[in-house]
Amino acid sequence: MTLELRKNPSLAEMTTLRLGGTAEVEVVVREEHDLDELAEFLVHETLRPFVIGCGSNLLAPDTHLDMALLRMAAVSGPDRVEKRGDKMIVRANAAQRLPGLLGWAQKAGFSGMENLTGIPGSVGGAVAMNAGSYGTEFGELLTRVRLWSPMQGLEWVDASECSFGYRSFSCGSRSGKTIVWEVELALDESSPKAVRKAMQATYKKKQSTQPVTAKSAGCVFKNPESKSAGMLLDSAGLKGVRIGGMAFSDIHANFLVNLGGGTSDEAMELLQLGRDKVKEQFGVTLETEVIVL
Numbered sequence: 001m002t003l004e005l006r007k008n009p010s011l012a013e014m015t016t017l018r019l020g021g022t023a024e025v026e027v028v029v030r031e032e033h034d035l036d037e038l039a040e041f042l043v044h045e046t047l048r049p050f051v052i053g054c055g056s057n058l059l060a061p062d063t064h065l066d067m068a069l070l071r072m073a074a075v076s077g078p079d080r081v082e083k084r085g086d087k088m089i090v091r092a093n094a095a096q097r098l099p100g101l102l103g104w105a106q107k108a109g110f111s112g113m114e115n116l117t118g119i120p121g122s123v124g125g126a127v128a129m130n131a132g133s134y135g136t137e138f139g140e141l142l143t144r145v146r147l148w149s150p151m152q153g154l155e156w157v158d159a160s161e162c163s164f165g166y167r168s169f170s171c172g173s174r175s176g177k178t179i180v181w182e183v184e185l186a187l188d189e190s191s192p193k194a195v196r197k198a199m200q201a202t203y204k205k206k207q208s209t210q211p212v213t214a215k216s217a218g219c220v221f222k223n224p225e226s227k228s229a230g231m232l233l234d235s236a237g238l239k240g241v242r243i244g245g246m247a248f249s250d251i252h253a254n255f256l257v258n259l260g261g262g263t264s265d266e267a268m269e270l271l272q273l274g275r276d277k278v279k280e281q282f283g284v285t286l287e288t289e290v291i292v293l
């Protein structure tokens with residue numbers, strides 16, 4: 001058995017909000033051939049499987065979860081595949097950290113992802129969430145995605161067959177058990193200097209408007225149509241509001257931050273308060289962007 005199983009992993013250690021109790025087991029998949037064992041594991045296991053990336057968009061309860069956290073941990077790449085027209089095709093593993101991919105692309109002088117600077121997480125998570133900022137979404141850069149499911153195994157799927165929505169990704173009739181294993185994306189050739197300059201500009205913009213170094217999960221609510229959830233929360237007086245160790249950031253009201261010693265119950269209480277106040281004052285129903293386990 002080459003699958004690595006870790007009993008009672010701490011969700012507080014696996015999420016950027018630093019909240020949560022434990023899960024039953026963490027299953028670490030390092031090699032492609034481990035996926036066969038994963039299929040076996042899933043057939044025999046009654047625990048609820050959940051694919052976890054870097055936990056930068058997750059809110060875990062303080063209790064113990066009867067869950068198997070499936071973590072992809074392959075360590076190859078990123079690699080240049082080929083030049084296609086005026087695009088450079090690049091391959092990256094799902095386990096690759098998104099900031100690491102951006103750093104690699106910067107050094108190689110490949111442009112296209114600069115607006116995503118400052119988004120933590122893994123490539124797999126960026127696909128699943130269709131992570132985006134300042135008008136660029138990860139999904140729009142992809143040419144194909146290599147997906148795995150226990151029934152279908154590993155297969156490359158053309159990006160045109162997938163649908164990328166606002167913080168969502170789906171691919172045909174594939175179920176929630178689908179795992180992103182690898183991706184290919186098309187980038188423009190530029191220069192390391194120009195890419196670095198654009199990345200620095202993005203980071204500077206984020207630094208002045210977001211609590212980039214706080215323990216958070218990024219924006220907790222999705223922007224309702226043509227409105228900013230942050231502005232609605234701010235107008236409803238939620239900026240800086242604190243319950244115990246959790247607060248809506250005083251820099252950006254849509255960031256829930258753990259000030260230290262916060263709990264998931266406090267986080268949930270704040271989310272409810274935000275939802276209620278915005279509904280009451282503006283008649284708008286906020287939907288969570290953060291995934292509540």
Ligand SMILES: Cc1cc2nc3c(=O)[nH]c(=O)nc-3n(C[C@H](O)[C@H](O)[C@H](O)COP(=O)(O)OP(=O)(O)OC[C@H]3O[C@@H](n4cnc5c(N)ncnc54)[C@H](O)[C@@H]3O)c2cc1C
Binds near residue numbers: 053058122
């Ligand atoms: C400071 C900060 C700033 C942020 N800014 C932004 C931003 O500007 N824009 C933005 O979109 N997001 C932002 N986020 C949220 C978060 O970083 C993204 O959603 C990120 O893409 C999540 O990646 P992850 O690996 O951490 O996924 P996780 O949080 O671990 O999981 C998120 C979802 O992805 C799924 N998933 C993860 N890996 C895989 C895989 N290999 N296969 C299938 N499904 C998978 C999980 O099952 C889950 O449904 C921010 C977060 C923080 C903390």
